[in-house]
Amino acid sequence: MGPRSVGKTTVLTSIFHESQSQICEGSSIYLKALDSNTNMLNDYHTMLVDAVAKKNASNLPASNTISEFQFGLGLAGRSESVKLTIRDFPGEYLTSTIKSDREDIYNFMANATVILIAVDTPYLMEEGGRYNAEKNKVDIVTHYLKDNVAAVKDKLVLFVPLKCERYLHDGKLPQVSEKVKETYKELTDFFGQNNIASFITPIITLGGIEFDSMKNSNVPGDVSKVSVFRSWDVKPEYKPLFCPQPLYYLLTYVTNYYEWQKKQKKGLIDSFMDSIYSFIKNDSKFFEEMKKLTRFVIYNKNGFIPLTTNTIIKIN
Numbered sequence: 254m255g256p257r258s259v260g261k262t263t264v265l266t267s268i269f270h271e272s273q274s275q276i277c278e279g280s281s282i283y284l285k286a287l288d289s290n291t292n293m294l295n296d297y298h299t300m301l302v303d304a305v306a307k308k309n310a311s312n313l314p315a316s317n318t319i320s321e322f323q324f325g326l327g328l329a330g331r332s333e334s335v336k337l338t339i340r341d342f343p344g345e346y347l348t349s350t351i352k353s354d355r356e357d358i359y360n361f362m363a364n365a366t367v368i369l370i371a372v373d374t375p376y377l378m379e380e381g382g383r384y385n386a387e388k389n390k391v392d393i394v395t396h397y398l399k400d401n402v403a404a405v406k407d408k409l410v411l412f413v414p415l416k417c418e419r420y421l422h423d424g425k426l427p428q429v430s431e432k433v434k435e436t437y438k439e440l441t442d443f444f445g446q447n448n449i450a451s452f453i454t455p456i457i458t459l460g461g462i463e464f465d466s467m468k469n470s471n472v473p474g475d476v477s478k479v480s481v482f483r484s485w486d487v488k489p490e491y492k493p494l495f496c497p498q499p500l501y502y503l504l505t506y507v508t509n510y511y512e513w514q515k516k517q518k519k520g521l522i523d524s525f526m527d528s529i530y531s532f533i534k535n536d537s538k539f540f541e542e543m544k545k546l547t548r549f550v551i552y553n554k555n556g557f558i559p560l561t562t563n564t565i566i567k568i569n
Contacts, residue, residue: 254358255371256344256390260415260458262320263313264371265341266297267415267458267496269324280542284500287323287336294322302491305461308482310416318343319357326529328539335529340365344390347397363404366525367411367503370394374414374455375464375480377432384467384478385436395440406447407563409506411499412437414455414556418463418485421494426455426556434560441560450506450563454499455556460492461485498551505547506566508540513565 255261269284269291286294297313304310319342327334340361346354362368376388385391398405412433420429430453434441444451465483470476486492510526511533533540551557552568559568 260373261341261371262297263458264413264415266294267493268499270298280545281329282542283329285325287325305459305489305491308462310482335532347393359404367409369411369413372414374417387476391436399443410451412453415458417455418457430556430558444561448563450566451560453558456496457494461489501546501550504543505550508543509566
């Protein structure tokens with residue numbers, strides 16, 4: 254989730270393109286596209302590669318419709334899998350005056366396992382965060398989640414700063430996380446009061462280029478400034494980094510939830526957990542492979558830090 258043009262589709266594309274390119278690190282777990290909508294992610298991936306080649310990441314298109322993606326999560330060599338559904342919706346829906354738009358977001362969030370909040374990092378960090386409110390719309394995201402506590406209570410929320418290349422190269426990813434922590438304090442205080450686990454998981458979505466400066470926008474109704482990028486390598490290439498980490502956090506949360514659920518008497522929190530719970534019960538090997546991924550979660554370094562915990566999640 255997040256406002257318009259902040260980079261939600263970029264986050265989704267980076268996570269799942271990199272995760273699909275290989276079996277999840279250190280295990281035999283795979284992630285496989287199940288529907289034709291993933292063609293959109295492939296097309297967007299091509300745009301990201303082109304953006305690096307042209308050193309221009311400011312013209313990537315914003316989503317204008319709800320997109321839903323289906324992935325199969327299973328073990329290599331076995332046909333059975335659990336369906337993982339990801340939904341990407343236009344940022345305008347957070348403040349839509351159309352009741353059905355707001356209800357659609359609410360219902361999906363209420364049945365979700367994890368919520369990813371995309372953060373456009375240059376707007377967060379540069380010029381003292383002067384344009385952060387305008388771009389990342391922190392107040393809108395904060396108030397939407399606080400006003401819909403029933404949909405997010407007891408869940409996992411990941412803040413995903415993207416376009417972090419310059420801050421990685423300058424050794425400033427920890428400063429990025431501290432700025433996220435400071436900027437979203439009202440929201441994370443709310444998380445702490447409602448058993449919501451939250452972490453910062455920065456990702457490198459471009460690789461070969463990095464933020465350079467802000468320039469005036471010439472698009473009516475858009476933000477007043479746009480990001481300008483410069484080459485990092487002599488020959489800039491698309492080289493994302495850390496992109497599978499949000500997926501590893503999700504799967505770690507699932508294994509934690511499975512272990513927690515066995516001690517509880519109340520029902521499961523959503524349909525994905527229900528399906529994966531049944532899958533794990535019938536396939537202990539799958540559970541063992543998921544547990545392996547916990548070792549590859551980046552935690553308390555490189556800007557990956559915990560903000561709040563809940564009664565379910567345990568990392569390291």
